[in-house]
Amino acid sequence: MPIPEDVTGDEIDKDVRQELQSLPKTLAEDVARNLVMVARLIDEDPEGAYGYSRVALRLASRVAAVREAAGFAAYANQKYSEALAEFRAARRMTGSVELWPVMADCERGLGRPEKALDMAGAPEVHKLDKAGQVEMRLVAAGARRDMGQLDAAIVTLQSPELASSSVQPWTARLRYAYADALLAAERVNEAREWFAKAVEADRDGSTDASDRLAELDGVEFVDALNDEDVDQDQDEEPEADLADDADDADESEDSPAETETETETETGSESAARTATDIAPGTADEAGSEADKD
Numbered sequence: 411m412p413i414p415e416d417v418t419g420d421e422i423d424k425d426v427r428q429e430l431q432s433l434p435k436t437l438a439e440d441v442a443r444n445l446v447m448v449a450r451l452i453d454e455d456p457e458g459a460y461g462y463s464r465v466a467l468r469l470a471s472r473v474a475a476v477r478e479a480a481g482f483a484a485y486a487n488q489k490y491s492e493a494l495a496e497f498r499a500a501r502r503m504t505g506s507v508e509l510w511p512v513m514a515d516c517e518r519g520l521g522r523p524e525k526a527l528d529m530a531g532a533p534e535v536h537k538l539d540k541a542g543q544v545e546m547r548l549v550a551a552g553a554r555r556d557m558g559q560l561d562a563a564i565v566t567l568q569s570p571e572l573a574s575s576s577v578q579p580w581t582a583r584l585r586y587a588y589a590d591a592l593l594a595a596e597r598v599n600e601a602r603e604w605f606a607k608a609v610e611a612d613r614d615g616s617t618d619a620s621d622r623l624a625e626l627d628g629v630e631f632v633d634a635l636n637d638e639d640v641d642q643d644q645d646e647e648p649e650a651d652l653a654d655d656a657d658d659a660d661e662s663e664d665s666p667a668e669t670e671t672e673t674e675t676e677t678g679s680e681s682a683a684r685t686a687t688d689i690a691p692g693t694a695d696e697a698g699s700e701a702d703k704d
Contacts, residue, residue, distance in 0.1 A: 490519035
């Protein structure tokens with residue numbers, strides 16, 4: 411697959427670069443450049459990222475960072491079985507538990523929420539850092555919802571991290587998941603409160619909390635460009651209509667009585683008024699996107 415000339419491979423994390431030192435120099439550079447492309451495209455072009463990950467995997471399948479990148483690329487394309495296999499391989503190579511939450515989320519993607527819950531209660535969870543534990547909580551709550559246990563999902567999300575007023579990288583997504591679960595339980599007022607809190611914490615736009623909040627408030631977004639086009643069409647009267655108006659004016663000078671009758675008829679007509687309606691709140695989605703499950 412083609413790689414832009416500005417991609418040198420030096421952009422990768424230093425820890426990954428260190429892993430690649432076990433490879434011949436030219437091969438390490440090729441692998442690094444493909445990994446850079448995976449990182450660049452995984453959000454906006456998951457299929458493209460997947461393609462580059464397969465190239466890197468073919469070149470260096472014994473490098474843990476490559477297996478991990480291949481796992482995330484497969485995960486972004488909802489290839490959960492493949493992603494789980496790559497994550498397991500990376501974990502065997504490193505012995506790290508860092509990938510435990512996303513591995514559990516793959517189990518959810520494969521339709522095995524019970525397995526995800528088992529992983530949420532495993533000893534590995536206690537070895538995760540705070541961010542990893544929050545991710546595991548999000549996955550567990552999603553698994554509860556998969557099983558139709560909505561109240562249990564809400565309770566699962568209730569934690570010191572949710573109650574904290576400090577904003578951490580995971581705060582917006584945690585508050586969003588909680589608000590979404592509340593809305594699914596038809597606790598609308600509480601859901602609105604937590605969507606608002608999610609908006610406050612969502613500094614990089616990682617969720618659509620602002621849109622969900624607007625829906626609950628009955629705010630309708632109008633396409634300004636389309637409105638301008640409509641106004642312009644209304645202002646531009648066809649030349650044919652102008653010519654007809656001119657002919658009508660000439661006839662009215664010759665037939666004043668007829669014009670007077672037409673005027674009375676036109677004055678007596680009533681115009682229709684169009685009213686705007688509020689958007690009804692939408693139904694709740696899954697607690698976070700598949701990406702939120704990671």
